[in-house]
Amino acid sequence: MNNEEPNNKINPLGLDSKREKSGSETFRKYNYQYHWAFCRMLDEHSEGNEYAIFVEEHEDVTLANSLDGKSALFEFNQIKEIANKSTITTLSKDKKDSASPLKKLAESVCNKAFSDKISSVNFVSTGGFSFDLHKKGLSFEVIKVGLLTEEEQAKIIGCISDIDKDNILESKLAFIIPELPEKGFDLAIEGKISQLINKINPGCTYNSSSIYNCIIRDLQRKGENSFDYIDWNSSLKRKAVTSRQLDEIINLHVKIKPDENLTTELLDILKNEYGLSSLKRRKIANAFNRYYAAQLSSRDTELHKVSTELKEIIDSNIENFDTAIDLEEHIFNHRSERLINYFTNREDFSGAFLYELIS
Structure with missing residues (x-):
């Protein structure tokens, strides 16, 4: 048996020392x-x-x-x-x-x-x-x-x-x-x-x-x-x-799901009160999950201000509406400059609204 190493295992570039390291x-x-x-x-x-x-x-x-x-x-x-x-x-x-x-x-x-x-x-x-x-x-x-x-x-x-x-x-x-x-x-x-x-x-x-x-x-x-x-x-x-940027990246790469009771109530509202198709329900559910994850891990002071504002508006208006979709529509149409700047699309706003409503 030949114990010699095959030539193709020898690195030709490693036989001489480097000129510059x-x-x-x-x-x-x-x-x-x-x-x-x-x-x-x-x-x-x-x-x-x-x-x-x-x-x-x-x-x-x-x-x-x-x-x-x-x-x-x-x-x-x-x-x-x-x-x-x-x-x-x-x-x-x-x-x-x-x-x-x-x-x-x-x-x-x-x-x-x-x-x-x-x-x-x-x-x-x-x-x-x-x-x-x-x-x-x-x-x-x-x-x-x-x-x-x-x-x-x-x-x-x-x-x-x-x-x-x-x-x-x-x-x-x-x-x-x-x-x-x-x-x-x-x-x-x-x-x-x-x-x-x-x-x-x-x-x-x-x-x-x-x-x-x-x-x-x-x-x-x-x-x-x-x-x-x-x-x-x-x-x-x-x-x-920044700390805010690292929070955002962690939220994108970490999978955190709300507990089963929250998820069940969310899907029930989206199906019965919003009357959305399965694809649109999925978009809002994903926005809900992102907002949920951000609430758990974020040190973003602006997020905490947004959360506090949404809770206060929901509490002060909830008795005036029979359905979640009507309450959300009212808040969306009368939202403050802070809420306008924070949420880049309607799905993100809906996800946050529903989280604050049912959490």
């Missing part, structure tokens, strides 16, 4: 930034927080804690996918052709129109850090400047003093070791998506890969957009991925 390494480092941003999103989403996350907007990853531009505070994160531990010296020392990492960080956030809206500034490094506290056997995931020795703090402040005139970083700078692994980070993100969905919608059917693909593509597309936007809403649309 830096392209793959550079892509992996940038790719890591996008996945760290995704990871940061999922952490905020799991806590039920409203947010908008930007990649390559003043810093590698910038997070706003609100969708309201007037009240939003900003977290800036510089991401370093490196193997070596960073020390106070490597962080504060200028190179021949570039400023030190701390100076670059300070230049991104200091003396800006948004500087008074900064909540924190983070230096995130996969290689970790080597500070005096580590020599004492301490290990922290987040290291704020106040945990460092007076000598280390003095070096940091001295490094950025010419830039940070208002001493922003003295109180808001932190050094972070990321939980996201350097390799297999895409699988780690899919795992976090599963954890999130099982937390907010236990027992449902979902496809974490589809959710992952939608979000990571949008993060990359928006991160490549180098334009500036003065208008906040345009910035959210063109540059950010």
